[in-house]
Amino acid sequence: MTSSTVAPAVLAPRRAWLADLPVLMVAVVWGASYLAAKDITTARTVIAVLVLRFALVLPVLVVVGRRSLRALTAAQWRGAGLLGLILGGIFLLETYGVVHTSATNAGLIISLTMILTPLAEAAVTRTRPSAAFLGAAAVSVLGVVLLTQGGGFTRPSSGDLLMLLAALARTLHVMAMSRVKAVQDAPALPLTTVQLGTCLVVFALLSGGTGASPWDTAAGFGAREWAGLLFLSVLCTLFAFFVQMWAVRRTSPSRVSLLLGTEPLWAAAAGIALGGERLGALGLLGGALVLLGTSWGRRAADAPR
DSSP states (O other): OHHHHHHHHHHHHHHHHHHHHHHHHHHHHHHHHHHHHHHHOOTTTHHHHHHHHHHHHHHHHHHHTHHHHHHOOHHHHHHHHHHHHHHHHHHHHHHHHHHTSOHHHHHHHHTTHHHHHHHHHHHHHTOOOOHHHHHHHHHHHHHHHHHTTTTSSOOOOHHHHHHHHHHHHHHHHHHHHHHOGGGTTSOHHHHHHHHHHHHHHHHHHHHTTSSSOHHHHHHTOOHHHHHHHHIIIIIIIIIHHHHHHHHTTTSOHHHHHHHHTTHHHHHHHHHHHTTOOOOHHHHHHHHHHHHHHHHHHHHHHHSOO
């Protein structure tokens, strides 16, 4: 009798962790993606690397989701294409941004999306955010200011500003996804495939006007660069997408959001431990405030009014 009553209590948390662990791994690889992108990309090769990254993963998504792609309506294709244009802008801002700042700064600044999105939602719906959320937003902004001044009070770098613009673009993408009626009932797989395909088309068109073509860039890659590119394509894109689809069917959206919200922590860990980056006292304080503010803000945004 003892074993029959104790076993479920022991196994339930274990099953929960089995569902949580892949999601946590997505947060880890996303956090490490800033350092990986910085390691294999220069200002001259940003667009070429983006072309290669999506060209590797898109055929898999097309093959897996070919039936659902055919089922999309014309309106859903247009809506997904619009979202893809915004997503392409996000990847451009993020990749150019990480080239010109540290991987640690990039991961922490982009986490402001968790604060900016509820603020944008409040502005659109004309509702006043709670005092707790406004306090969290203030802590996050102060953290970013200190983070970008880790080496002393100077002007933020161009990379820091680009990452801030990327956070704003991510907010726009989230808002658009919730308001473009045509895509609200579309399955996740074809919706994502069309968005990434749109990104690839945009990057391919832009690559014609840059000095480094995707093919020349690929030819110049060594084993280290190919490993980084495969990491970005296979783990940060393909693996991450399918884990999210799998996880939302086995755990709650709030748990998924909470686990993915640890991404900036892993970005900082990868930048400091693997990239040899140093923040200084002000930077460390700023990074801690960003993590505190975004975590507090996420809880305040989810709390009942």
